Amino acid sequence: MSVIIDAIKRLFTHEGGSKEIAKERLKLVLIHDRTSISSEIMEQIKEEIIQVISKHLEIDKDGVEFSLEGEENSVALVANIPIKGLRRHKKKS
Amino acid sequence: MGKVIVVTSGKGGVGKTTAVANIGTALASLDQKVALVDADIGLRNLDVVLGLENRIVYDIVDVVEGRAKLKQALIKDKRFPSLYLLPAAQTRDKEAVSPEDMIGLCNKLREEFDFIIIDSPAGIERGFKNAVTPADMAIIVTTPEVSAVRDADRVIGLLEAMEKEDSKLIVNRVRSKLVDRGDMLSVDDVLEILSIELIGVIPEDEHIIISTNRGEPLVNNNTAPAGKSFMDIARRILGEDVPMNIYTDKDDLFTKFRRLFKWR
Ligand SMILES: Nc1ncnc2c1ncn2[C@@H]1O[C@H](COP(=O)(O)OP(=O)(O)OP(=O)(O)O)[C@@H](O)[C@H]1O
Ligand SMILES: [Mg+2]
Numbered sequence: 001m002s003v004i005i006d007a008i009k010r011l012f013t014h015e016g017g018s019k020e021i022a023k024e025r026l027k028l029v030l031i032h033d034r035t036s037i038s039s040e041i042m043e044q045i046k047e048e049i050i051q052v053i054s055k056h057l058e059i060d061k062d063g064v065e066f067s068l069e070g071e072e073n074s075v076a077l078v079a080n081i082p083i084k085g086l087r088r089h090k091k092k093s
Numbered sequence: 094m095g096k097v098i099v100v101t102s103g104k105g106g107v108g109k110t111t112a113v114a115n116i117g118t119a120l121a122s123l124d125q126k127v128a129l130v131d132a133d134i135g136l137r138n139l140d141v142v143l144g145l146e147n148r149i150v151y152d153i154v155d156v157v158e159g160r161a162k163l164k165q166a167l168i169k170d171k172r173f174p175s176l177y178l179l180p181a182a183q184t185r186d187k188e189a190v191s192p193e194d195m196i197g198l199c200n201k202l203r204e205e206f207d208f209i210i211i212d213s214p215a216g217i218e219r220g221f222k223n224a225v226t227p228a229d230m231a232i233i234v235t236t237p238e239v240s241a242v243r244d245a246d247r248v249i250g251l252l253e254a255m256e257k258e259d260s261k262l263i264v265n266r267v268r269s270k271l272v273d274r275g276d277m278l279s280v281d282d283v284l285e286i287l288s289i290e291l292i293g294v295i296p297e298d299e300h301i302i303i304s305t306n307r308g309e310p311l312v313n314n315n316t317a318p319a320g321k322s323f324m325d326i327a328r329r330i331l332g333e334d335v336p337m338n339i340y341t342d343k344d345d346l347f348t349k350f351r352r353l354f355k356w357r
Binding site: 018025026029030034 | 239242246272278282
């Protein structure tokens, strides 16, 4: 009886299911919290990667984005580095 | 030699002081000699929740700074002959006590008491360090909410870094109806995320508000779901194997009737 009433109630309201959202948000935020990479270290990694890549490619330094992304139990450092053009290798004469 | 237990959380207002008062009285009613230590210096609360606020003469800072002996500062609870409170100072700040002071204090208390339960302030700064440093066991309190669980995770990490191996979780303010319809994290969800051992589940219970108003802990009240839950936790602390039960209020006919017609 009360099960039916609950089901009918749910039809007319938008309650239910917010806990799945809460759980997903929690998992994601904890991935960040638990990866104890400080913002200084992140900045440094970013600088060094930009240096290495700029040796070979012309990149848009202001457009570089770094983020930590997680799925289930693994974390990835994801870099988005926009390239302006390939640098032409000039032969030293 | 007594055991020192700290009750802590990270996030404020999740029920640490309520837990300390009720676990303390539950242990005392099980014939244990218990000292409750309020480490929330500057914002003392435990005295009020226990209804002992009018009996304070000396506080923890008086003891640390040598103005009073430990025995003089301990307040005996007349309702539970084996329950004592060491109150926090209200007019000082957390810097007035150091983690080393707390170790010294607790070592003295260990000689006299079976259990010393420390009420930690919210946060992860000095007051937290003071409360956690002398502890043999930590009880982390959370509610089934994103921010509280997140802060609990942080505190669990800090406790691990301090090599406090024995940490257990209380999930407080659980509302079974919300859990059932998928609008609140369940105890299992919280445990899956925090991977820590559970020591008890406390339902949302208006008896807590009533008992806090009165300054009377819940353990003598057999009809209060939260009171039964705290008693179970006390038994588990004593090593009993108590099945994990989420108690709910039995709805009276009127409530049932009202819920039937209330389409929220
Ligand atoms: N299970 C519960 N059901 C209903 N009310 C509760 C429950 N647990 C705690 N409360 C209420 O929540 C409020 C905060 O509780 P409490 O003071 O114990 O939290 P705290 O963690 O010690 O807070 P602080 O971080 O400020 O020290 C109080 O008003 C208390 O009565
Ligand atoms: Mg408190």
